[in-house]
Amino acid sequence: MKNILSQFAILNEVGEPKPLKIGIINDSFIVPAKHAGEKSYFLQRINHHIFQNVEGLQQNIQKVTTHIRHKLEAMGETDIERKVLELVPTKEGKLYYKTPEGDYWRVYVLIENAISQEKLTPASAELTGEAFGRFQCQLADLPFDELCESIPNFHNIEFRLWQLDEALKADVAGRKAACADIIAEIDKRREDMCMAERLFREGKLPKHINHCDTKVNNILFDEEGKPICIVDLDTVMPGFVLSDFGDFMRSAANTGQEDDKDLDNIHVDLEIFEAYTRGYLREATFLTDIEKSLLPYGCKLLSYMQTVRFFTDWLNGDTYYKIQYPEHNLVRTRAQLRLLEEQEKVEEQMKSIIARL
Ligand code: GN1
Ligand code: MG
Numbered sequence: 226m227k228n229i230l231s232q233f234a235i236l237n238e239v240g241e242p243k244p245l246k247i248g249i250i251n252d253s254f255i256v257p258a259k260h261a262g263e264k265s266y267f268l269q270r271i272n273h274h275i276f277q278n279v280e281g282l283q284q285n286i287q288k289v290t291t292h293i294r295h296k297l298e299a300m301g302e303t304d305i306e307r308k309v310l311e312l313v314p315t316k317e318g319k320l321y322y323k324t325p326e327g328d329y330w331r332v333y334v335l336i337e338n339a340i341s342q343e344k345l346t347p348a349s350a351e352l353t354g355e356a357f358g359r360f361q362c363q364l365a366d367l368p369f370d371e372l373c374e375s376i377p378n379f380h381n382i383e384f385r386l387w388q389l390d391e392a393l394k395a396d397v398a399g400r401k402a403a404c405a406d407i408i409a410e411i412d413k414r415r416e417d418m419c420m421a422e423r424l425f426r427e428g429k430l431p432k433h434i435n436h437c438d439t440k441v442n443n444i445l446f447d448e449e450g451k452p453i454c455i456v457d458l459d460t461v462m463p464g465f466v467l468s469d470f471g472d473f474m475r476s477a478a479n480t481g482q483e484d485d486k487d488l489d490n491i492h493v494d495l496e497i498f499e500a501y502t503r504g505y506l507r508e509a510t511f512l513t514d515i516e517k518s519l520l521p522y523g524c525k526l527l528s529y530m531q532t533v534r535f536f537t538d539w540l541n542g543d544t545y546y547k548i549q550y551p552e553h554n555l556v557r558t559r560a561q562l563r564l565l566e567e568q569e570k571v572e573e574q575m576k577s578i579i580a581r582l
Pocket of ligand 2: 248250438457459
């Protein structure tokens with residue numbers, strides 16, 4: 226790993242990289258400064274089986290972070306290096322390093338004294354809603370076609386259902402027969418869940434630049450629970466605002482875990498829903514009426530999409546997501562499906578909260 230670090234334009238002395246357990250896609254390490262007061266770094270091996278266009282991915286991140294940095298500077302913000310990620314280029318000025326073995330690595334400056342959380346209070350959820358609303362607003366004037374889809378069709382449910390159908394046809398792991406109940410639950414919602422894509426084709430639902438992975442642990446907080454910086458920018462790309470709203474609720478407004486084995490733990494936390502929505506609507510001033518009215522639908526869509534994705538990986542024999550035990554993807558599937566059912570039960574309540582706010 227010394228050799229990898231030596232490729233990057235790191236100007237101060239650093240210690241041994243320490244592995245960090247975050248995310249289920251890339252491998253991450255903290256590289257601490259040797260001397261107090263100097264910069265530490267965040268080193269990642271990019272999963273290039275998933276992100277097949279590393280050049281495009283890194284260009285996206287550079288464009289988005291530069292755009293936000295300029296906005297923060299224009300607003301006279303202080304402490305900007307804590308509010309937006311900064312890529313460290315290689316000594317040759319590239320945004321990543323490819324090893325002779327074909328692995329891809331990148332380095333960010335580490336944001337110090339920042340905490341990532343799995344559960345929020347209503348107060349911190351409201352501030353988080355503001356932060357994601359602001360993030361979308363800051364990017365609203367960045368032309369789409371400047372960014373690539375770092376994973377093509379990433380949040381396109383029609384594509385995800387097609388992948389599921391391929392997995393069902395192949396049934397490589399022989400797991401289909403035992404999952405008839407899950408298949409039936411997915412099937413009966415297909416048409417409704419493809420509505421957003423249809424509205425887009427009809428020109429009724431716009432696309433904006435989105436984060437596309439707004440899980441609660443992708444935002445860093447300070448010790449007082451105030452959001453500092455939005456991280457994990459791998460999937461920043463054009464998409465529906467429903468994605469970012471829904472994915473946040475999927476992870477934060479769930480009283481259980483994403484992979485909860487006890488389905489009875491899983492309910493919609495309407496207090497978190499309301500608090501986040503209040504903050505979000507305050508900042509996301511660019512939203513059209515149709516986007517606002519579809520926000521509860523976006524919650525269901527993202528839980529449905531994650532059900533389909535985890536289930537597809539289960540059928541494919543666990544080739545995409547890292548798993549911690551053999552049944553992990555099946556457990557994740559059932560937990561996401563239950564969340565969807567719980568969201569359906571409170572959909573009217575979600576709608577009236579939005580109407581009130
Ligand atoms: C993956 O690795 P992580 O936790 O950032 C996935 C998301 C899923 C999430 C489910 C590139 O994100 O789309 O919602 O797992 N990222 C990718 O936990 O597929
Ligand atoms: Mg991610």
